[in-house]
Amino acid sequence: MGLDSMYYVVIVGPAGSGKSHLVDALGDWMEFNQLSVARVNLDPAAEWIPYEPEVDVRDYVNTRTIMEKYKLGPNGALVASIDMLTEHLDKIREEIEATKTNYVLIDTPGQMELFAFRDTGPYVLREIIGDSRAVVVFIVDAVFASNPKSLASSIFLAMSTRLRLGLPQINAVSKADLLQPERMEEINEVLNNPDSLYSALVSAGLDPGLADAAARSLEALMPEGGTAPAVIRFVSAVSGYGLDDLYAALQQVLAGGEDFYTEEPNPRL
Numbered sequence: 001m002g003l004d005s006m007y008y009v010v011i012v013g014p015a016g017s018g019k020s021h022l023v024d025a026l027g028d029w030m031e032f033n034q035l036s037v038a039r040v041n042l043d044p045a046a047e048w049i050p051y052e053p054e055v056d057v058r059d060y061v062n063t064r065t066i067m068e069k070y071k072l073g074p075n076g077a078l079v080a081s082i083d084m085l086t087e088h089l090d091k092i093r094e095e096i097e098a099t100k101t102n103y104v105l106i107d108t109p110g111q112m113e114l115f116a117f118r119d120t121g122p123y124v125l126r127e128i129i130g131d132s133r134a135v136v137v138f139i140v141d142a143v144f145a146s147n148p149k150s151l152a153s154s155i156f157l158a159m160s161t162r163l164r165l166g167l168p169q170i171n172a173v174s175k176a177d178l179l180q181p182e183r184m185e186e187i188n189e190v191l192n193n194p195d196s197l198y199s200a201l202v203s204a205g206l207d208p209g210l211a212d213a214a215a216r217s218l219e220a221l222m223p224e225g226g227t228a229p230a231v232i233r234f235v236s237a238v239s240g241y242g243l244d245d246l247y248a249a250l251q252q253v254l255a256g257g258e259d260f261y262t263e264e265p266n267p268r269l
């Protein structure tokens, strides 16, 4: 496999869930392991990002400028910005291809509902990815994994993302450093087992019909034909916990389990 194969890893999740920090930490982890990586900031509204992007859409469209120019509020300006990105797709794609890296980590806009749930966001993504292989990492904030009901709403959000983006998807709980080991074990049990989720939701007082819908959604997020990993991942951008596990899961989806990094050193080193 040569450098002509670019793999896209798209990080999606609610505002503040840790997308940008995960791009930073995973990018560093991959480079440390001799992989070539490009980080793409696809958030025109980002004020500050924790990494140095190789490609930054703010070079083309900046939400702050749009707000001032068209007298729009932050949400309206972000919607307009994402729409405007469609005019710069050729340049953005060209810039990404020029990095000649194997992995392209895409950091998506903080306000995921304005990105994934409108038509332009998925369109921009599809145009950038083209025929390359791609996988979505949907992240659930550890803070929202704290009780069964918020876990269930995260599952519905993960499901909506899966529907909207139509790409293979790995689901991960971020900020694992904030979770006690016992808590992580509990979440792991509930998120990897629809029956456990159902029982936890019913015990928490949820209507059995809704609990069943959540359990079925979870089931639907589980592997299709053995291509996607079965389990939810836990990751931390702060401690580095689970990055190796996440990479293994990405590898499994992108390259069918083939691990070629040992035979393909980073050409930039």
Ligand SMILES: Nc1nc2c(ncn2[C@@H]2O[C@H](COP(=O)(O)OP(=O)(O)O)[C@@H](O)[C@H]2O)c(=O)[nH]1
Binding pocket: 013, 014, 015, 016, 017, 018, 019, 020, 021, 022, 110, 174, 175, 176, 177, 178, 235, 236, 237, 238, 239
């Ligand atoms: N404890 C902890 N905090 C994190 C982690 N990742 C991100 N954060 C914090 O969560 C907040 C949002 O992170 P950010 O990456 O900007 O989220 P984004 O909006 O999804 O891009 C920031 O204050 C980060 O410092 C993590 O792994 N552990």
Ligand SMILES: [Mg+2]
Binding pocket: 019, 020, 021, 043, 046, 107, 108, 109, 110
């Ligand atoms: Mg961000």
